[in-house]
Amino acid sequence: MSAIERETREFESRSSRSKGIFEKARELTPFGVHSNYRYIDPYPLYFSRAKGSKIWDADGNEYIDFNMGFGALVTGHSHPILIREIGNCIDKGVLYGFEAEDSVELGRIVTSRFGYDMVRFSTTGAEATMHAVRLARAHTGRKKLLKFEGCYHGSHDSLLVSVKPTKEKVGDRKSPNQVPASKGIPPEVITNTIIAPFNDLEACEAIIRNHRDELAAIMLEPIPMNMGFVLPEKGFLEGLRRLADEFNCLLFFDEIKTCGKFYRGAADHFGVKPDLCTMGKAIAGGFPLSVIAGSKKVMETIVPGQVSHAGTFNSNPLSVRAAIVTLRDVLTESGFHFAERLGEQLAKGYYDIARDAELEAQLQWIGLSGTIHFSQEPVRDWRSFLETDTATWFLFYLSMMNRGIIPTGTGPDEQWTLSVQHTEEDVNRAIERFKSIAGDLKDVMEKMPLVEAL
Ligand SMILES: Cc1ncc(COP(=O)(O)O)c(C=O)c1O
Missing domain, CATH: 3.90.1150.10 (Aspartate Aminotransferase, domain 1)
Known part of the structure; x- marks a missing residue:
């Protein structure tokens, strides 16, 4: 046996x-x-x-x-400080259908700790990346995204491309195929997600040049954590920052996972600042809350009636309180x-x-x-x-x-x-x-x- x-x-x-x-x-x-x-x-x-x-x-x-x-x-499971605070909070209502007063305090904590001008809160990571993609497109007026082969950013169509493509499907190493990660995604959606190899700046530059004037954002996890634990090689993140500036697209870090791996997130750890960032998972101690954060210029693209961002459970009082306590008292x-x-x-x-x-x-x-x-x-x-x-x-x-x-x-x-x-x-x-x-x-x-x- x-x-x-x-x-x-x-x-x-x-x-x-x-x-x-x-x-x-x-x-x-x-x-x-x-x-x-x-x-x-x-x-x-x-x-x-x-x-x-x-x-x-x-x-x-x-x-x-x-x-x-x-x-x-x-935070570990059911941290005692969180249990106490959430116990106190639950009595005051779990959903208002209006903005919770506490969300301002959380906004302050998140912007000052992670170094962004403005935030919007969502519920899950997938929602945050989905809205952030739309925001990047609305801000730049462009429709294509550069995404990295092997990276996962949540289960929605624009980003379910080349997440775990098999050897038979990947194509050229320097210019990977766009491989749908699920049935049910319209091919025209896939064509807007351009795939690049991680840690190969030269290949990225060639791909970006090829799609100049079309790319809304270069999107990545600073440490890809859905192909294990892949460290960016020296100069790679800095090189992407330079390319984003040169070609007038946004540098978008998906820190849904990595924001919980360093006190101030991975952008701070590597010293490379994105224009747009999503955070989630650990940020609220196990309660569902995600963040879209960025520069004022980018974030102010969200305008009611013009550029959508919404959600019934966004910034619900329990998750907001959990995030405040997590960031202030536990992490x-x-x-x-x-x-x-x-x-x-x-x-x-x-x-x-x-x-x-x-x-x-x-x-x-x-x-x-x-x-x-x-x-x-x-x-x-x-x-x-x-x-x-x-x-x-x-x-x-x-x-x-x-x-x-x-x-x-x-x-x-x-x-x-x-x-x-x-x-x-x-x-x-x-x-x-x-x-x-x-x-x-x-x-x-x-x-x-x-x-x-x-
Ligand atoms: C990097 C990254 N982005 C986005 C997501 C999606 O987050 P959620 O599962 O909360 O929708 C995940 C989930 O694992 C993730 O690892």
């Missing part, structure tokens, strides 16, 4: 209740989940409780959670230092074990977040991500889960997130567990396709 078969059996023997729930759920809901990313073979686990750094599945198994809601919980500079120190410990622990076990693995991380790519070479773009070994990743993930550790988000394209509620003991336990399985990861014979689970 191979290690994958053995661990799959172990997984099934630990999760009979989840399996039963899945059988019922899939009669009501396609694949038994309400977000495609949550589905995994042989069936998804269902969870019933979470607190601090821990989460419990429906069978009562306890896990140390390094997924943390796909990076949305740098403080010292909170970040604490989580970053644990993140460094975790990554170095994994690194040493991978090296000693002679695994073909790349540890890529900064501070509180990172990932392990099972590949010979570092991952620097989508093409190198395609060389990573999905079967070894699957065995890693399953084996860690079976030993009480959720090592990363679900998928080889995800990463771990440390929170302010993790402890050294949590980190040491994860390192120990990794050590106990490292030998199995050396010669995985199976091959698994990368599934475009969008």
